[in-house]
Amino acid sequence: MTAPLTIVVVEEDRDRAVAVVDALKDSTECEVHVIGNVSGLARKIAAHQPDVVLIDIDNPTRDMLEELTLASGPLERPVAMFVSSAARDLTRAAIEAGVSAYVVDGLRPERLLPVMDAAIARFQMIRQMRTELAETRRALEERKIIDRAKGLIMKSKGISEDKAYELLRKTAMDRGRRVAEVAEALVTASGLLS
Amino acid sequence: MKAVSLPVAYMPLVDAAPLIVAQELGYAESEGLSLDLVAAPSWSSLRDMLAFGRVDAAHMLSPVPVAMALGLGGVKTGLSAVSILSANGNVIGVGKELESRLRNTDFAFDFANAADAAAAVAAVADEGLTIGVPFPFSMHAELLHYWFSATPLAGVKVRIRTVPPPLMAAALAAGDVDAFCVGEPWGSVAVDSGAGALLLPGKAIWSFAPEKVLAVRTDWAETEPDLLARLMRAIWKAGRWLARPESRTTAAELLARREYLDVPSEIVDRALAGQLTISSQGDQRHVPGFIEFNSGAATFPWRSQAKWIARRLAGRYGLDAATASRRAGAVFRSDLYREALAGCGADMPGASEKLEGAIRHPTAVASGSGTLILHPDQFFDGQIFDPSI
Numbered sequence: 001m002t003a004p005l006t007i008v009v010v011e012e013d014r015d016r017a018v019a020v021v022d023a024l025k026d027s028t029e030c031e032v033h034v035i036g037n038v039s040g041l042a043r044k045i046a047a048h049q050p051d052v053v054l055i056d057i058d059n060p061t062r063d064m065l066e067e068l069t070l071a072s073g074p075l076e077r078p079v080a081m082f083v084s085s086a087a088r089d090l091t092r093a094a095i096e097a098g099v100s101a102y103v104v105d106g107l108r109p110e111r112l113l114p115v116m117d118a119a120i121a122r123f124q125m126i127r128q129m130r131t132e133l134a135e136t137r138r139a140l141e142e143r144k145i146i147d148r149a150k151g152l153i154m155k156s157k158g159i160s161e162d163k164a165y166e167l168l169r170k171t172a173m174d175r176g177r178r179v180a181e182v183a184e185a186l187v188t189a190s191g192l193l194s
Numbered sequence: 195m196k197a198v199s200l201p202v203a204y205m206p207l208v209d210a211a212p213l214i215v216a217q218e219l220g221y222a223e224s225e226g227l228s229l230d231l232v233a234a235p236s237w238s239s240l241r242d243m244l245a246f247g248r249v250d251a252a253h254m255l256s257p258v259p260v261a262m263a264l265g266l267g268g269v270k271t272g273l274s275a276v277s278i279l280s281a282n283g284n285v286i287g288v289g290k291e292l293e294s295r296l297r298n299t300d301f302a303f304d305f306a307n308a309a310d311a312a313a314a315v316a317a318v319a320d321e322g323l324t325i326g327v328p329f330p331f332s333m334h335a336e337l338l339h340y341w342f343s344a345t346p347l348a349g350v351k352v353r354i355r356t357v358p359p360p361l362m363a364a365a366l367a368a369g370d371v372d373a374f375c376v377g378e379p380w381g382s383v384a385v386d387s388g389a390g391a392l393l394l395p396g397k398a399i400w401s402f403a404p405e406k407v408l409a410v411r412t413d414w415a416e417t418e419p420d421l422l423a424r425l426m427r428a429i430w431k432a433g434r435w436l437a438r439p440e441s442r443t444t445a446a447e448l449l450a451r452r453e454y455l456d457v458p459s460e461i462v463d464r465a466l467a468g469q470l471t472i473s474s475q476g477d478q479r480h481v482p483g484f485i486e487f488n489s490g491a492a493t494f495p496w497r498s499q500a501k502w503i504a505r506r507l508a509g510r511y512g513l514d515a516a517t518a519s520r521r522a523g524a525v526f527r528s529d530l531y532r533e534a535l536a537g538c539g540a541d542m543p544g545a546s547e548k549l550e551g552a553i554r555h556p557t558a559v560a561s562g563s564g565t566l567i568l569h570p571d572q573f574f575d576g577q578i579f580d581p582s583i
Contacts, residue, residue: 060358069268
């Protein structure tokens, strides 16, 4: 029996980190460490002597990890971005799912596969949730702007809410723009004029 | 004609301007292209996006494709630097603590003399120095290493750490770094947030340093020569527009937009005008040629520039210098540059290599049109790099 893999997950958001740790532990026998605070990141990682380091691809602190791949870097063992030619498709899948993995050279692919599968699935889910959250936020924000624009039209034209919305929609259609864009333009313009 | 959509990655920096201008001012459109500009969250992500085909071209730190050709770092896809996007444009700055120590001496903060600045810093950096750069493979790191090796800073224990520029102010406040070297607008943002003061422009160390390149996958360059040439022409014309003084205000407004740099246009204008505010007291310094997008064949990818980078990397990472030099020379594609841009008014030097550091005054050289004037490309210590040795 080989020793369990040591995996470091770099993630500031606690809930997200816990989700990833759970998925990894279900997939294989491993010891997982989470690093949330990025100050002195590469050194903190080196202290765990990990076999695999996982980080969100959109995380700007990822550049701090590149030091791990250098000959003079803080890890004694050589580390590669997870891109050996045999694993090219898996790497691409990982990039699409939004995870980057730094893997110690020479780690056998059959040991890595379950880890990467679990990580890719979990990061994909996180990414999707994040997109949905951003969408919801944007929709809420747009709703607010449209309401304000409606209010402005109702006040200045003395018309009903339905009529005001109708006018916004027609203007948007005529100009080939989205209702939210027209509403934003109106709110901005009225801010300038008031 | 329906425009071909081309995904292109960039980092939100002032020197991404040629890509943004090419798309926004119609230079891409006139070549039948529509640039789908993708802002990258980090340099490593940008490199991966290009290497694994998410984008077809990218705004890249000039040493990255060279380092990859040398087998340094994790990714080894073959990349070609088909053009320089800009020369110079970095700043070196110090945090509050180091700034106040320097002010206690009679250091002038002249923002010009690299040797004086090094001596002054060395005199007050008794416990060593940690300097933040955006990426291990960057002109920032190369300029710093070069600067240390030829000054009293060689005797100081200096560490270079990677810190993403948006986090530099926090890293200074936490004491993780004492100083930094970044591209604009991040130096000015640091000054405005009261995090520190600017010490030198990058060009005070090497006066004509290739900063960012337009990089593509080498196999893509081979399979899509026509698309590549159109992209190169659009971006070259954007650089020519950027170099005109009357374009400055429009360019600053454009780059400042929320979807690009998302900073006040006044901050972007500082770099474009070469008029920098170097301290929170508002001291101003003027640097002619602070960033160069066109003039002096700034976009010509000299093979000697790639070789200089390769020699420096080889020295630090223990690689064979001659092999590194040969591999790097093949990364900067002056051949593709000549093919793509011959017909559109770009000045072509007669040679593809030069002695780096040998030009002390603006110098007319042999070129296609006979009017090419090269700018000084000196190193601050007067050394000359001969790419053939």
